[in-house]
Amino acid sequence: MKKPSKKREIEYCKVCRLHHDHGSRHKYFPRHKDLLSTFLDRFRTKIADVRFFLKNPSVLRPQEQSQNRVWCVFCDEDIVELGSSFACSKAINHFASSDHLKNIKQFLSKNGPAMDCIDDFRISEAGVAKWEKKCQSLGNEDASSFKGSCGQLSGTSNDIHNNLAFKTMDKIENVPAQLINSHHSSDVLPLQYNTNKYQISHSELPGVAHYGSYLNMDSSHLPLHTDPPSNLPGNGFGKHVIPSRSKDYPSNQDQERKQIKGSYSSPGEVGMTSISSSHSNDACGNVHSGAPPPWLDANDGNSSNVQLNQSDMSSSFQAKIPGKTRKLNPNRVGAAWAEKRKIEIEMEKRGQTMNSKVDADWLPNFGRVWQSGTRKESRKEFEKEKRKLVKTESISTESEPVKIQPYISKRARRETGENGSG
């Protein structure tokens, strides 16, 4: 006799993301084991990223703080690097903490494989100590300037959208060029002024003539390209522009102001980027001139192949029609007739007229109302009736019209005959 199974409470498994009442057996299920391995692998990659910063501590800029966050699956909490000066510092401290270790143990006992993989998910205290030393050494190098520039940047980065009309250029002008120069590469200055429709070039404005083309190349560097192109170094689209640009900035400020003022003078423009006409001045032509599209031009040699392919496609498509019958039930009503008819239609389409004229006496397969037996018999019966009808009609037309007389009984006829004779 089977023992009735105990009613277990319904629990939620974080790994499988489902509710179950398997109790403690659940962690041995193969599906759970598979999902657990992927789950833990994912977390291992996250920890690997954090370990990278453990070995190579780097400064964390305020604008990137919100991006530098980790979700700890064991503790079910999000570690956000708010107010930390080094990348992943809070994460490193968390992974080294005793609470985290306790949660790992709990998780593994509930869900998981053996406890030998605990060290994969935590950072040792020795590692943290090393990291702190490295951070200190880093911090000493850039202590003053770093803090200063951080403060300035945080002030300007919060004002991306507003208050950066070209009036604020005055403020930026006051920022000592040294600070900006001290930034390493891969830094992006906040927007100097609003990327406004008025900053977009008109081909008429000479100073800003190349602006549009630069915009096409890399729209993310929009604010950087308000410089006249002569000021940009060779790799004008890289981020390395900034330090050199800032040097030249005060001297060119007036010129730029004039440029921008000029562009501001047309208020009724739609806010769109105009592509400079030099791009479209090719001899190739365009849609409006009716020129062939570039992909066909490139495949001139392949155009015949394309045609061939098309014919192949059409033949294969035709071949698909009998293929379609393969999918249809071969036992369906009139299947044999249907396939025969399809072939006939195809041949007619190709131009081979195969008995295109239907026999005038053709009748479809029909089971008549007052007829029992096969449908062929009903057709034969109908044809018999038809023939009889035709015969009777022909007989009736050929014979003389019959005189209709009232019925006289034999006795009456005998009596009249007797009377007549007698």
Place this chain on the structure above:
Amino acid sequence: MSSFLLKTLTKKEEIDRIIRDTIDEVLVLRFGRCTDTVCLQHDDILAKSVTDVSKFAKVALVDVDSEDVQVYVKYFDITWFPSTVFFFNAHHMKLDSGTADHTKWVGAFHIKQDFIDVVEAIYRGAMKGKMIVQCPVPPERIPKYQLLYKDV
């Protein structure tokens, strides 16, 4: 009015052609007169449903007053109008609706859905190889009539 939307056939050749050219689809042939009121109601239902069933059925009207068509009127034993005959791959499909005549649907459909259900039942049966199918319309919506054998 709906005869403008549906094809009206007046010759035996046309009927033959449509029967022979409808492959793997149900062919619905309505025999009736476009002036008869019940036929008009029936045609209205057919016209409204033709797009819904277009993927697996074709609908055509046959004018019984045309002389050329009398062959079929006799062959199909049509005595009541409108009568609807169903074909699949040039084979006649029978419909058991509880009436005396299983070879056709006599009278008009009450609602569009009834017609669509009937055509669907015929298509499903035909695809399975059945030549007679059960009518899915409830008995209260099936028109009743008396079938006389040679006017007896």
